[in-house]
Amino acid sequence: MNFLRILSNHSVKLSLYQQIRFSSCWSCGKDAKPLVANLFCSNCNALQNPKKDDNYFTLMGVKETYDLDENELAKKYKELQKYLHPDKFANRQKEELEISEKYSSLVNDAYKTLLEPLARGIYMLRLRGKDMPENTELFDxxxxxxxxxxxxxxxxxxxxxxxxxxxxxxxxxxxxxxxxxxxxxxxxxxxxxxxxxxxxxxxxxxxxxxxxxxxxxxxxx
Ligand SMILES: [Zn+2]
Missing domain, CATH: 1.20.1280.20 (HscB, C-terminal domain)
Incomplete structure (x- = not known):
């Protein structure tokens, strides 16, 4: 019984979360769910901004873990850049071109950071509210x-x-x-x-x- 209650509470929370996450499209104003790797409005096809609560993991669509699958990360990176490349937006609305530039440079940063074991660790530490200490006092x-x-x-x-x-x-x-x-x-x-x-x-x-x-x-x- 308790378990069922937990399950139903969980699904309520999840649907609220989705409503917040898929906020309305900046271009057409519709509350449409983004399509194709969550990038484009399903109503007007405009490229959407990255979500404010995205971190590098959610941005790339990979599991948030130190043991990430580097092949999967590379695959996601190629897929995202295929859709986000600013050249593809040369003939679209000016706003979309700007979003694509911002978005693809963010994806580049995310990819470089997550791919490299040291940078990935420092980033994950920062996500947990801590910066890497600069000094060497930790060493024996x-x-x-x-x-x-x-x-x-x-x-x-x-x-x-x-x-x-x-x-x-x-x-x-x-x-x-x-x-x-x-x-x-x-x-x-x-x-x-x-x-x-x-x-x-x-x-x-x-x-x-x-x-x-x-x-x-x-x-x-
Ligand atoms: Zn739209």
Whole structure:
């Protein structure tokens, strides 16, 4: 009985939410449901503004989780940009052209942020009301030593074999941190999220260094 009540309350809330979400079209004023990836008015076909309560996840139409499916994200990105490209609005109303420019640059930012494991984590932390701490007070001496050693190793790596070995190790390190981050977000342990993200910041900068070395040496993978 209680369960049924919860279910019916839930559906009431959901329909209210939808009414707010699908507000009336700026162009024709009708309360029409947006079609095609929620972008266009089903009555007059005008491109709609992004919703005010959208975050990068809802904007891209992907599940809000640290473990997001990168292939799905890329698919959604291509689909959205196909519809939003400002060239498609050159002969439409001026307002639609402006919305498409604003919307597609927002989609670009969302895609870049969510695709990159470090940026995604920092963004998710911010959605939970916290900014990434700038300082290094989170680190123990041991970690700082380890990072300094890694830096030196990358700098002194000369052969393709050495560089590719470091690359493999560092990628594995980042993958492992991603797994731990996913767990910490799931547990809602934001202190741990901060700590893991600051580790990841360092391994990501080592990754950038390694990728630069790979390009510099002209290694083809
Ligand atoms: Zn309309």
């Amino acid at each position: 001496q041991e970690f700082l030593m380890k990072i300094m050693e890694k830096n030196e190793e990358v700098e002194s790596a000369e052969t393709e074999e050495e560089i590719m070995k470091l690359n493999k190790e560092n990628k594995a390190m980042i993958k492992d941190l991603q797994k731990q981050l996913s767990r910490a977000f799931f547990d809602g342990d934001l202190k741990r999220v901060e700590k893991l993200l600051s580790y990841m910041k360092y391994y990501t900068s080592i990754d950038n260094q390694i990728q630069a070395a790979i390009r510099h040496k002209g290694i083809i993978r």
